C-alpha cells in the first residue's frame with residue numbers, strides 16, 4: 647500500500663508532529679511526512695522536521711495576526727501540492743485557514759484541539775476547562791472548516807481533571823493523550839483510503 651502523503655503545519659513546539667514522525671518511523675503509521683511548514687521562523691517544529699530529515703519550510707504569514715494573507719495562503723497550497731500532500735495535518739497551527747486551502751483540500755485537512763469540542767474552542771482550552779470547574783476534559787481530532795476549532799469530529803479522548811491540577815499539569819496530561827490519539831486517527835484515515843478509493847484523498 648502506498649503511504650499516505652502528509653503535510654504537517656504548526657506554529658510552536660511540535661510535540662504532536664514528533665509523535666506522528668515517531669509513529670511513521672516505528673512502522674505503526676503507514677504514512678509519509680512530505681513536508682513540515684510553519685508560520686513562525688524559529689518554531690521548534692521546524693527543528694523536529696530537520697531531526698527526522700523531513701523537508702521543512704518557513705512560510706512568512708503576511709500582515710494579519712490570526713490568518714495568512716491571500717498571497718501566503720496561495721503559496722501554502724502550491725507548496726503542499728508540489729510536495730504531493732494528500733492529508734494536511736494541523737499540529738498547533740495557530741492561524742485560521744480560509745477558502746484557498748479549504749477549496750484545495752476539501753475534507754483533507756484535520757486538526758487536533760485540547761478540549762472535548764464543541765466545548766472550549768479557542769486558545770488555552772485546558773485553562774478554560776479548569777476555570778469552568780469541569781472534572782473531565784480531553785482532546786479532539788476533527789476535520790477543518792471555516793470556523794475556529796470547528797468541523798466534523800473524527801475522534802476524542804477523555805482526560806480527567808484531578809483536584810490539585812494546575813494549568814501546566816493538566817495540559818501535560820492532555821498532550822500525552824494527544825500524542826496517542828493523533829497518530830491513531832491518521833492511521834485510521836490511511837486504512838479508510840485503502841478500503842475506499844473514492845474517499846476524500
Ligand code: GAR
Pocket residue numbers: 656657658659660661662663737738739758759760768769770771795821824
Ligand atoms: C496542542 O495541544 C494542540 O492541541 C493545540 O496546540 C498544541 C500544540 O502543541 N492546538 C490548538 O489549541 C488548536 N486550537 P505541539 O506544538 O506541542 O504539538
